[in-house]
Amino acid sequence: MPLTAFSVSRQQELDVDQLLQLFADQHQRPKLKRSEPIPEIWKQVIHADVECPACFAKGAELVRATSSKVTGEAIKQAYFRFPGGHHVFCDFAALSPGEAPEGLVQFSSTARDGLSRAVRDLVCKGIHLGLLDQARIRSMREWFHNKKASAGFQVTLDPKVFQWVAAVQAAAWPVRYQPQWLTISNELLGVPGFQMKTAMEVMLCRRHESLLTFLSERTVMLRPMVSRIEKLLNANSSRVVFDPTILKVEYGATFELSRFISNHYHPIQKALGRSYVDVKACKPLMAFTALLLFLSDWDLNKAASLFAQIASYRGDADQNLGNVMGLNPFHDYDSWAALKVLQEIPVQEYEAYDLDHRPKEWMIEAEAALAMGQSF
Known part of the structure; x- marks a missing residue:
């Protein structure tokens, strides 16, 4: 409530x-x-x-x-x-x-971290200058709500399929650092220092090439999101949920402008305090940037100009003006988008395999296959 x-x-x-x-x-x-x-x-x-x-x-x-x-x-x-x-x-x-x-952001006067305070100051300046107001912030939330209401999908992903796919992708990932011409055979096992783990990784990569290509073509890297996707999956099984991919263009623009601001606006730079930061995780900044873009018809240059008007103001602004609720409409975007992609994986990519198998079992498979004269 x-x-x-x-x-x-x-x-x-x-x-x-x-x-x-x-x-x-x-x-x-x-x-x-x-x-x-x-x-x-x-x-x-x-x-x-x-x-x-x-x-x-x-x-x-x-x-x-x-x-x-x-x-x-x-x-x-x-x-x-x-x-x-x-x-x-x-x-x-x-x-x-x-x-x-989790997607709502309170630009409150009690904000404790430097990023929230820096963004709150921008909100207060924008309202003071007449460039932002509560009605426009509400309009943005309404626009996003209508977008959400227009697109949904049912969560039907089998948790076992998800965990297995994530394990396959993680185990096969190191193969990208191996030479493409490499063929694993039983003879290689006699090379001092050659590890069965490498054989297992190559076996998985070759065996599941179409699955791994399916994921990479859709820019899905599951490892950083496994726990979050698992939580979303458990909480929403069989439910119809919002399809975030309808906001792909807006998400990309918000990320770009947030990255620009984090690199060029000193109070934000100081608050983040690191040479590299994932701005997607900076909820107040993403919420503020989404508002700028919404008010600029999603034109990056117009939004950057609006930001410049606000950020360059040197006068005082009443900090109570910032008592508004912002919205980061892209909260969990990557996790939801990945979950949707996982549901679209063709069933033939996994139906013939034991979904309980992990590296230990795959090592045994690789060793047995090589002992029988197979190569991969």
């Missing part, structure tokens, strides 16, 4: 306390005490006006914060509930109350 929601009438994203304070100010009365019920007329207005920040569902209800009667410490944060339900692809649909989707 979201901690913030969007008020259409006010064109603002607000948390529960902020919204109740606005109602109190509007009706010229003191702020509601925690034990004081929310007036019925306020509830009716909220129900009609406030939207989920991710899927724009209406019918919001407020769930107020609770505190320990003994210590007075907060037990549960206030949040918005949508009894009518969220869209099936909504980031909040399967989450516990108050839990935030």
Whole structure:
């Protein structure tokens, strides 16, 4: 359930306390005490006006914060509930109350890491200059939500197939460093220092050449993503999920602009603190860059110009302007895209093989094949 929601009438994203304070100010009365019920007329207005920040569902209800009667410490944060339900692809649909989707980015004033603070400063400057605002940020989220709603696929991948394919690709990977002319035969095993492991790797590479080509042509390298794909697979088996490949062009543009900013904008450079960093993992930067591109019709040069206007501003900007929720629409893009590719692998690539086999068994296979006079 979201901690913030969007008020259409006010064109603002607000948390529960902020919204109740606005109602109190509007009706010229003191702020509601925690034990004081929310007036019925306020509830009716909220129900009609406030939207989920991710899927724009209406019918919001407020769930107020609770505190320990003994210590007075907060037990549960206030949040918005949508009894009518969220869209099936909504980031909040399967989450516990108050839990935030991994793809949403809060540009909050309490941001602790340097990257979040640097991006928040850019957001505040952009809003101060009139180049960004909450309504436009909401429009971007709506655009991406509609994209998500238009494309989906069912998760049907067998976990055993996934693990086996990942193991084959990982085991065969070192062969790219071997000479292409090399043919493994039993005679080579007598060479001092020649390892059976090399024979096994070449055997796999030759035997599964079409499978490995299928993956490489689609730029899928599974090893860095195995744990994440496994988690997505276990959590979404048989479910219809968003097909991220519909955003391939936008993803590429966002990555390029994020990389440009990380290389040329000193506050971001300083925050990252390394000569090389995977900007795809920098959620605040990807969220901010996606917004710039959305506002620039996905034109990289226009977005770079918009960034320059914001980054070159030398005046002060109210840091409270950054209390908005950003969206990194490409969170887990590579993992989801790889999962989709895995489901498209022709069944003949794996149906004849024992999916429980791993390097130990493949070494035995290679040794037996060579002993029988085979070569590969």
